[in-house]
Amino acid sequence: MLSLDERNLYRLLLDLVAIPSVSFTEEENRAARFIASTLGELDCFRRDPSLLRLLPVEGDRLGRSIVAALVRGAPETRRTVILTGHFDVVDASACGHLSGLAFSPEEYTRRVGELEIPEQARSDLASGEYLFGRGVSDMKSGLALEMCLLGEISRREKYPANVLFLAVPDEENSSAGMRGAVPWLLRLREEWGLDYVACLNAEPSVGGRSSPAAVYVGTIGKLMPFFLCAGREAHVGDYYDGVSSSLMLAHLAMLLEGAPETAEEHDGERFPPAACLRFRDLVENYSVTLPERAVACYNVLTTSKTPARVLEEMKEAAERALDATLERLARHGERAGSRNRFAGRVLSFAELAERARNRTDGFDSALKDFAESLPDSLDERERCVEAASFLLDLSGEKGPLIVVGFLPPYYPPRLNRRETPGELSLLRAARRLMDEAAVSGVEISLVEVFKGIMDMSYMGFQGEPSELDVLAENMPLWGSAYRFPLDDLKRLGVPIANFGPLGKDDHKNSERLHLPFYLRTLPPLFSRFVELLAEEASRPSPGGE
Structure with missing residues (x-):
């Protein structure tokens, strides 16, 4: 039975983790079927199976699905809280010779000490309070918690809101699941008569400012600029007759990797x-x-920078890197007796595409045919890189040059700006939760931005649509290999929060979950938070935080 009883919650966690649902694999489909089958045992879905659905991700090459399950509130209401999470995980290659046990967390916990793990992880292991394994923290524990809560809510005679459970694939890769869920959320809103008042995720807490347990009310954005470097070929015996693209990348890395000026503040x-x-x-x-x-390609986290600003900053970095590359070659070449000098340039991907279009009859058809010829095994990023290289061929441009653009995925930042009634009611609910938890001796901090990147970015779009013009123009295969549902996001606009288990070292061989907090402390707090979100959404906003 799905309930928040310790044993039931723990058993479901183990069952979910046992499915090695690594991103972009068939195992994601098995996880979706297991979740749907488990929820299907609830009486409410036996009475009305139409409220439990496997929703296909449109255009997905693996045929992956989203799990949607609606439990109606009583008395009848349109007010709806979304509970969401992802069922995919990163692979277990970091677990070395124990990778085969990473999805059997009890056995993995018994043996993880054989691996080289941080001292803090070894100390946590000795405490006996942690469960180790792939996905125990990120985020099978959060999914199990939401499913068990859904089971309990389904048996209550009264509840102040509908609860829509939404489990998605592919968060660890390109968030194809949540991007694919956005149009479904709009359709279900109309079909089922729902008003989405809040979306609550249960990703593991990465620590608040003053306490490890935290409610996050916003999430960071992400852009991924790429640099396609074209040098000049030469036999290694005639080194200074050419320009190595690897040297260009090396200078870029020295400029960008870990550079403080690339970090934002909020x-x-x-x-x-x-x-x-x-x-x-x-x-x-x-x-x-x-x-x-x-x-x-580089991961760039944003809270305020637009794609246009990031593109300009990356072009400036490319120019500096190219200048440093050519200056080094000239200086070293002179010492070796070479008089070769090269002039370089930097193009945006949009500029490259325009030059390729001007030189190619039937440009659109040529690009479409090329994209369709690419192997299915390539992911979205690889397909975009291949397309950019193809356009470089079509353009006739020769190196040394650097083409700067963007690769998928794109995560827009989503912040609580204290501007809408929904944002204000969510804040009131969070503060009530914090106050109630403090009475029982549990400290919860309020954090403005979750910096780990999550699907909550797709609960709306807070920028101007024109901000995405630069992104669309400078991302290869935008709209085909990568779909961004901007129009649908503008119609969604759901306030977000994240409140989850205490986990550590996600994606590492020492990924682990603090069991006492997860099994005993978190369930009543999480359950109460959902109630508070519903209660506060039903009250008129006082007009301020």
């Missing part, structure tokens, strides 16, 4: 700087030739 908190997520050449076959093309 509400007194400084967020992580730019970090390179991919760095490789585009050479198909081995030869003793300087690599002519290479690509790198």
Whole structure:
């Protein structure tokens, strides 16, 4: 039975973790079917199975699905709280020779000490209060909690709101699940007669300012600029006759990787700087030739910067990196007796695409045919990089040059601006929760921005639609390989919060969950928070925080 009883909650957690639902694999479909089947045992869905659905992610190459389950409030109301989370996980390769046990958390916990893990993790292991394994923190524990709460709510005679449970795939990859859920949320809102007053996620807490338990009322945004570097080919024996694209990437890394000036601040908190997520050449076959093309992409976290501003900053970095590359080659080449000098330039992807279009008859068809020829095994980012390289060929442009654009995914920042009645009611609910928890000796902090990136970015769009023009123009295959539901997001606009378990070291071999807080402290608090969100949404806003 789905309930918040410790044993039931723990058993469901183990069952969910046992499914190795790594992003972009068939196991995500198995996880969705298991979640739907488990919820299907509730009496409310036996009476009305139409309220429990597997919703296909439109255009998904793996045929993945979203799980949606609605429990009606009583008395009847349109007021609806969304409970959401993702059922995909990152792979277990970090777990080394124990990777095969990472989805069997009890056994993995018994043996994780064999691995090289941080001292803090070893101390937590010795305490006996932590469960280790892939997905125990991020975020099978949160999903199990939401499912068990849904079971309890379904048996109550009175409840102040409808509760819509929404479980999605692919959060760890490109958030195809939540992006695909957005149009479904609009359709279900009309079909089921719902008003979405809040969306609550249960990602693990990454620590508040004054206490480890935290309610987050906003989430950070993410852009991923890419740099396609084109050098000049030359035999390694004639080194100074060419320009290595790898050297261009190296200078970019020295400028951008971890650079403090790439980090944003909000509400007194400084967020992580730019970090390179991919760095490789585009050479198909081995030869003793300087690599002519290479690509790198960087994670850039945002709370206020627009795509246009980030693009401009990245172009400036590319110009500096290219200048440093060519100056180094000239200086070293002169010492080796070479008089070669190269002039470089930086293009935005939009500029490259325009040049390719001007030189190519049937440009749209050529690009479409190329995109369709790409292997299904390539993910969205790889497909976009291949398309950019193809357009570089069509353009006739020669290096040394750097093309700057964006790769998917894009996560818009979503903040609580204290502007709408929904935002204000959510804040009141959070503060009531904090006050009630303090009475029982539990300290919960309020944090403005969740900095770990999450699907809550897609509960609306707070910028101007024109801000995305630069993003669309500078992302290869925008609208085909990558779909961003801007029009639907503008119609959604749901206030967000995140309140979840205490986890540590997500994505690492020492990923772990604090069991006492998860099994005993969190369930009544989480349940109460959902009630408070519903109660506060039903009250007129006093007009301020």
